[in-house]
Amino acid sequence: MLTLILGGARSGKSGYAQRLATASGLPVGYVATAEAGDAEMAERIARHQAERPAHWLTREAPLRPDLAFDAADCIVLDCLTLWLSNWLCRDDGAGFAEARAALLTQARAVAGDPARRLILVANEVGLGVIPMGELSRRFVDEAGWLNQELAVIADEVVFMAAGLPLFMKGKSSND
Numbered sequence: 001m002l003t004l005i006l007g008g009a010r011s012g013k014s015g016y017a018q019r020l021a022t023a024s025g026l027p028v029g030y031v032a033t034a035e036a037g038d039a040e041m042a043e044r045i046a047r048h049q050a051e052r053p054a055h056w057l058t059r060e061a062p063l064r065p066d067l068a069f070d071a072a073d074c075i076v077l078d079c080l081t082l083w084l085s086n087w088l089c090r091d092d093g094a095g096f097a098e099a100r101a102a103l104l105t106q107a108r109a110v111a112g113d114p115a116r117r118l119i120l121v122a123n124e125v126g127l128g129v130i131p132m133g134e135l136s137r138r139f140v141d142e143a144g145w146l147n148q149e150l151a152v153i154a155d156e157v158v159f160m161a162a163g164l165p166l167f168m169k170g171k172s173s174n175d
Contacts, residue, residue, distance in 0.1 A: 002111035003170075004150050006124040007160030014078055016158065016165055017119045018052065021076050024117050028056045029071030033083040035062050048078070062086045064099060066106035073116050080122035080150075081143055088139055096142075104149060111153055122147055124159065 003020060007013045021028045030052055036042035052058070059068035063086055065077050077083075083103075087096040110118040126144045131137050151157045156170030 001114070001116070001156070002107060002118045002120070002150075002154045003156040003158065004120050004122065004147070004154040005158045005160060005165075006122055006147060006168075008124060008127070011160040012163035012165075013121045013123075013160045014048065015051070015163070016160055017076050017078060017121050020119050021056075021074050021117070022053070024074045026074035026117060027072040028053070028074045028076065029068065030056045030058045031061050031065045031068045031071065031075060031077040032058060033062050033065055033077070033079060033086065035082075035086060063090075064102070066099075066103045069106045069110055069118070074119070075110065075117070076119045076121070078121040080120055080146060081125065084139065084142055084146065088135060088142070093138070100146065104153075107150065108153055111155065120150060120154075122150075 003017075005013045005017050021030075032045070032048070034041065034045050034048075036045050049058070057071050059065075059071050061068045062083065065083060069075050084096075087093050087099060107118060107120070110116050123143070124147065125140050131140055151169065154169060157168040158170075159166040159168050
């Protein structure tokens, strides 16, 4: 089963993903894509680490999170937009197309396995104005296209706002 959780900053995406993983009753692997480029980001990462159950297996995978999908039967990948940023800020995104294809292939494989669960967290960045800079526009475009493709293969798509899950596809939605 694949669940895609979208929302803005501080919308409750990570907490909801953690509650879903805990409720699954499966062994949980947490795949983190963030990199601590400065002290503030290091504090954010530390806060996220402290909020996760200590018995979850954590894998740091800033560029190839798909390679960690075998860590457990339930995988939480947090967050796809940070993963995209990691790629776009390295060598103008060289290698991103291949990494994106690999991620989608692995996501489809896990989604098709009834004994497994994949919970993907991503920011919805397409609700604002079109950014002025080329890199920012590419980021918004790539994030939107990735979210759309994942939404097609997802069993559930949840949009988080003010800590509340709004079901767009799957449970409690009209699909």
